[in-house]
Amino acid sequence: MxxxxxxxxxxxxxxxxxxxxxxxxxxxxxxxxxxxxxxxxxxxxxxxxxxxxxxxxxxxxxxxxxxxxxxxxxxxxxxLIPADTVGRSHVIQWLMWQMAGLGPMAGQNGHFRLYAPEPVPYAIERYGNEVHRLYGVLDNQLARTGAFIAGNYSIADIACFPWIMTHKKQGLSLDDFPALQRWFAELRARPQVQxxxxxxxxxxxxxxxxxxxxxxxxxxxxxxxx
Known part of the structure; x- marks a missing residue:
């Protein structure tokens, strides 16, 4: 490979x-x-x-x-993905959520916070607020499952984790998202993730x-x- x-x-x-x-x-x-x-x-x-x-x-x-x-x-x-149709659907939904929402919005937030030649306050506020909202969506989901994003550990977790890795550069604190903070610490400790x-x-x-x-x-x- x-x-x-x-x-x-x-x-x-x-x-x-x-x-x-x-x-x-x-x-x-x-x-x-x-x-x-x-x-x-x-x-x-x-x-x-x-x-x-x-x-x-x-x-x-x-x-x-x-x-x-x-x-x-x-x-x-x-x-890392269920064989049954319902379980598979849950994983794919959250994978698509990351691809369409969390990743692009965090990418734009990071760009305007870290790389723009000059500060653009509207863009920083717009994308910062949206990433904060998306962190909240994920926090709520993890509070519901009490474990991983789609129940069992899956590619949905692997897709989302690196975009939470950047939370400090995103200007966010995981203290505001207790379920997300718990999940992040558990994944960060996995030898395979390291x-x-x-x-x-x-x-x-x-x-x-x-x-x-x-x-x-x-x-x-x-x-x-x-």
């Missing part, structure tokens, strides 16, 4: 999932600010990480989009924080056909 990777919440999702499933994989660093090669675009048409190539399938298959990768890996291993988070450490240039201002300008300035 090849994992095209950088140390971001979406990259962490896949490295954590691979560690949880015990599947061997090879990390391939993808510099976030560099133009995409035709070879990489053949694997990930959106030009973003993460993407995987499964060489152990009947014939090698490339998959992009972190949610699709998690779903593929869970189905391949027959773990290994997934550490997967890129020691690989030169892997960390997003290594980018200088010029690199960030390239990353955030891409247009079509670039």
């Amino acid at each position: 090849d994992l095209h990777y950088a140390e971001t919440p979406n990259g962490w999702k896949v490295s954590i999932c691979l560690e949880e499933l015990g599947l061997p994989y090879r990390l391939i660093r993808v510099p976030l600010d560099q133009p995409r090669t035709p070879e990489f675009l053949a694997i990930s048409p959106n030009g973003r990480i993460p993407a995987i190539v499964d060489h152990d399938a009947a014939e090698p298959i490339a998959i992009f989009e972190s949610g699709a990768i998690l779903l593929y890996l869970a189905e391949r291993a027959r773990r 290994r997934g988070l550490a997967a890129g450490k020691g690989i030169d240039g892997m960390r997003n924080n290594d980018m200088d201002a010029a690199a960030r300008a390239r990353l955030f300035g891409w247009k079509a056909a670039e």
Whole structure:
């Protein structure tokens, strides 16, 4: 299994999932600010990480989009997603919630809080409030289940966890969300999660924080056909 990777919440999702499933994989660093090669675009048409190539399938298959990768890996291993229709539906709903809501909103909040050349108060308030609301949605769900997001530990938890990892940079405190705080501490302590988070450490240039201002300008300035 090849994992095209950088140390971001979406990259962490896949490295954590691979560690949880015990599947061997090879990390391939993808510099976030560099133009995409035709070879990489053949694997990930959106030009973003993460993407995987499964060489152990009947014939090698490339998959992009972190949610699709998690779903593929869970189905391949027959773990981290229920086999019954109702249970499976619950997991997929929360996976889609993360992909459509928590991730994009937290990403925009982080961008305007950390990377915008000048403060944009409206954007900081708009996205900050929405991430706070989404944390509340997740806190309520975890209070209802008393355990994991969809009952048993699943790819829904793996998808959401890295976006809660960034709560301090999001300007949020987990003290405001007791059920979420409990869940976060439990996942953070899992050895598989720790290994997934550490997967890129020691690989030169892997960390997003290594980018200088010029690199960030390239990353955030891409247009079509670039």
